[in-house]
Amino acid sequence: MTTILFMVSVALLLSVSFVGFYFWALSSGQYDDLETPAHRMLKDEGKKNEKLN
Amino acid sequence: MSTCTYCQSSFYGQSLFCCQSCKLLSNWLEGGVAPLNKLNSVSAKWLKYNQLVLESTFNSSIGITEKKFKFYIGGLQCSSCVHLLEDFSNYFPDVIYSKLNYSSRTLETTSKISSSLGTICEAIEQLGYEPTPIKESADYEMARTHENRDDLKRLGVAAAIAGNLMLFSIPVYVGLEGPLAFIFNWISFFIFLPLLFYVAVPFYKKSWGSLLVRRINVDTMIVVALWTGFALSTYNLLQNFGQIYFDSTASFIFLIVATRYWLKRQQDKLIHKNIFSDLFTNEIYEVKSEVRLPAHTLFLSLYQIKKEHLLVIKQNQLIPCDGELISKTAEFDLSFLTGEAFPQVKLRGEKVRAGSRLVSALCDFHCKTEAIDSELSQALAKLEIEHESKSEIQTLSDLISHRLTLVVFSLAAVFFAFTYRYLGIEAFQRCLALITIACPCAVAFGTPLAHSLGLKKALRKGYFIKSSAVFEKLSHIKKIIFDKTGTLTLPQLSLVEIFPPNLCNEYKSVILGLENASLHPVALTLKALWKEMPTASIEKVTEVAGQGVEANYSGHLYQLSKAYSDEAHEIMQVDFFVDQLKVASLSFEEKVKPEAALVISKFNQLYFKTMMLTGDIRHRALAVAKSVGIKFENVYFEQSLISKQMLVKKENPCLFVGDGLNDVAALSEAYVSFAIQGAFESTLQVSDIYAPKKNLSSLLEIIDWSHKIHQTVKTNLAFALFYNLAGGACALLGFINPLVAAVLMPISSALIIAHTTWRLR
Known part of the structure; x- marks a missing residue:
């Protein structure tokens, strides 16, 4: 019983923290543009930096 | 299909790269020059943007150390475009930071205070894109972002609640009892509260707004189902007896919130705000002098121009x-x-x-x-208001939800009043089972789902549809009114006769030279027709408005002038003179689009009444009507803008097919309007469907698609009605308790989702 209650508390805390993270991601604008980041992540930083230096 | 050598994306074409960015980046990485090695001089096109007065209207920075500009970027193709434009500062030191939004095709730049707008535009253009500086209201942008985030917050919370409630409900469903079941039910109660007091707030607002005008909409029913589920579950929880319905109610609300958000995002992509300013987006005007100021030249944007x-x-x-x-x-x-x-000549003072x-x-x-005070601006502003109010029609879904709500609640109230004496609390439970199973999931999210899938697929096919209500409205249409010029006829004139027929190439070349700079329909037609012919390089062409053009070339005086317009036969004649001696004449006429007759004959076969509306004279109108197969009694000619609008109003519900903003009044007045060309956002604002790059055959396709969507919605509604009727009867007879009703409700939702996605796949 105690173990279950402990696990339930942890599950609830995790849920609340996930919702909290989701709100933080929203307010920092991470969901404002859902298309560009998918392209941005493909950028080859190594090649570019090598070239710039 | 080819594969891009640099980014590996597939594209149509035979070249090595899918876009200019890939080519530039590939060359650079292979040891070539940087994408923007050296900025060439700023062209005249962009130079005027460097003037401080004009530049200030686009600069959104309030600081004195930097400038912030926003551009609409044409020509974005793949990930390389994102990389190239976001690395802009590396190639162009004036820019400190740049951020691209691929979805909205906009680029925001922060640049040094010494930078200038025109130079940045030139640099973007040299990278291979088409920049358009834009000035958007910061408040409007902020409000949109805030609204989107707010919707996503509610959606996220609804998803979290529905998911977590399932976790705590399943053990109870499979037989958990005793203190642990009691604790789980109380946890469910507390998890449910944010749904009630946060997620459902928009439903309360819409429901209240509807009740204020003495109407019941689908939100009212959702609110009642939500609160009834909550009240009975809480009552059972307090009594420690009976079933708990928090999980099924939460799942139901989550599905509704999710489908509504999806539909809203689809529609948001197409909605814009001001037609008038959209129309003049790229226009920069040269002001010669002002009455009270000394003469000087400056450039102004639309709203800087004064009386x-x-x-x-x-x-x-x-x-x-x-x-x-x-x-x-x-x-x-x-x-x-x-x-x-045909263009018109204006004289001084007109x-x-x-x-x-x-x-x-x-x-x-x-x-x-x-x-802002011009007649056009005023008319467009008025039309925007009219168009918004016109969209508030009562759709089939509204009607069903309104009547179903009334029937279900009346039935539950009557049942409870008559059976409470005999059944006690059982009467309440049966009523609750009825309300739960009869909740209009088909209306609440089956219809939005069908509409958003319909919009998405239509967009993929090249139709920009302003509102999903169009699908339903199109199914009511039995009359189609066509505009003539540009809709049934080709936008360009047709050269029907040359006299003498064997006009020598030398003269053709001179004619092209005379017309080289002109945008007159005759000039455009000749340039398209004789595109293989060399153009004589005539330096100074004098334009005699309303008459034609003339020039001295190789020791001769060449003239091209309009002879007469044979209105009865749609003929426009242009004469060509050498040293004032007529040597040739060219005759032009408007041509009917090749597919027009077939499309109209198909509509006639399908028992649509086809009509034509035009400002042109009787002879031309009847000639076109005859060639496309529209009955003469359905042809309205010599109509003004106002009379066109009145006629469309009289014929409503009708579909008006026009070629853009020249039919603005009729497009706006029509029950459904279809524009086949015109400036994108402004045309979309006044028309329900906008299909650029499409011909008249697209009408058949979109009407067919609308019927399919409408049929899907109707089947969903019929299924839901049958399901609710059978379920409701079982509930009132006591065969279904509220728990079973709560389980059956999501099953009907799942069936509706499956049916909709299968029909519109």
């Missing part, structure tokens, strides 16, 4: 406000205002309306109003 300004209007530029012509003569294309294909396009060379223009 009494003297403007120098360039060829192909739109007149921004109402005023008078100062030059001796000028020729204007009024097709935007009147639909008339009134010229905003929206007229200058066809001849430069002219001086005296502003008598500000842009």
Whole structure:
């Protein structure tokens, strides 16, 4: 019983923290543009930096 | 299909790279020059943007150390475009930071205070894109972002609640009892509260708004189902007896919130705000002098133009406000205002309306109003209001939800009143089972789902549809009214006769030279027809407005002048003179689009009443009607803008098919309007469906698609009605308790989702 209650508390805390993270991601604008980041992540930083230096 | 050598994406074409960015980046990485190694001089096109007065209207920075500009970027193709434009500062030191939004095709730049807008535009253009500086209201942008985030917050919370409630409900469903079941149920109660007091707030607002005008909408029913589920579950929880329905109610609300958000995102992509400013987005005007200031030249954007300004209007530029012509003569294309294909000549002192396009060379223009006060701006503003109010029609879904709600609640109330004496609390439970199972999931999310899938697929096919209500409205249509010029006929003229037929190439070359700079329909037709022919390089061509053009070339005087317009036969004749001696004549006429007759015959076979509406004279109108197969009694000719609008109003519900903003009044008045060309956002604002790059056959396709969507919605509704009827009867007879009803409700939802996605796959 105690173990279950402990696990339930942890599950609830995790849920609340996930919702909290989701709100933080929203307010920092991470969901404002859902298309560009998918392209941005493909950028080859190594090649570019090598070239710039 | 080819594969891009650099980014590996597939594209149509035979080249090695899918876009300019891939080519530039590939060359650079292979040891070539940087994408923007050296900025060439700024072209005249962008130079005017460097003027401080004009630049300040686009600069959104409030600081004094930097400038912030926003651009609409044309020509984005793949990930390389994102990389190239976001690395802009590396190639162009004036820019400190740049951020691209691929979804909205916009680029935001922060640049040094010493930078200038025109130079940045030039740099972007040299990278291979088409920049358009834009100025958007910061408040509007902020409000949109805030609204989107708010919707996503509610959606996220609804998802979290529905998911977590399932976790705590499943053990109870499979037989958990005792103190642990009691604790789990209380946890479910507390998890449910944010749904009730946060997620459901928009439902309360919409429901209240509807009740204020004495109507019940689907939100009212959702609110009642939500609160009934909550009240009975809480009552059972407090009594520690009976079933708990928090999980099924939460799942139901989550599905509704999710489908509504999806539909809203689909529609948001197509909705814009101001038609008038959209129309003049790229127009920059040269102000010659101001009445109270010493003469000087400056460039202004649309809303900076004041009354009494003297403007120098360039060829192909739109007149921004109402005023008078100062030059001796000028020729204007009024097709935007009147639909008339042939340009009109205006003389000094004559009134010229905003929206007229200058066809001849430069002219001086005296502003008598500000842009916002022009007749065109006022008319468009009025139309926007009318168009918004017109969309509030009662759709089939509204009707069903309204009646179903009334029937279900009345039935539950009557049942409870008559059976409470005999059944006690059981009567309440049966009523609750009825309300739960009869909740209109087909209306609440089956219809939005069908509509959003319909919009998405239509967009993929090249149709920009303003609102999903169009699908339902199209199914009511039995009359189709066509505009003539540009809709049933081709926008360009057709050369029907050359006399002498064997006109020598030398003369053709001279004619092309005379017409080289002209935008007159005759010039455009000849340039398209004789595109293989060399053009004589004639330096100075004099335009005689309303008459034609003339020039001295190789020791001869060449003239090209309009002879007469045979209106009865749609013929326009142009004569060619050498040293004032007529050597040739060219005859032009409007041609009917090749597919027009077939499309109209198909509509006639399907028992649609086809009609034609035009500002043209009787002879031309009847000739076109005859060639496409429209009955003469259904042809309305010599109509003004107002009479066109009145006629469409009289014929409603009808589908009006026009070729853009020259039919603005009729498009706006029609029950459903279909535009096949015109400026994108402004045309979309006044028309329900906009299909650029499509021909008239697309009408058949979109009507067929609308019928399919409408059929899907109707099948969903019929299924839901049958399901609710059978379930409701079982509930009232006591065969179904509220728990079973709560389980059956999501099953019907799942069936509706599966049916909708299968039908519209």
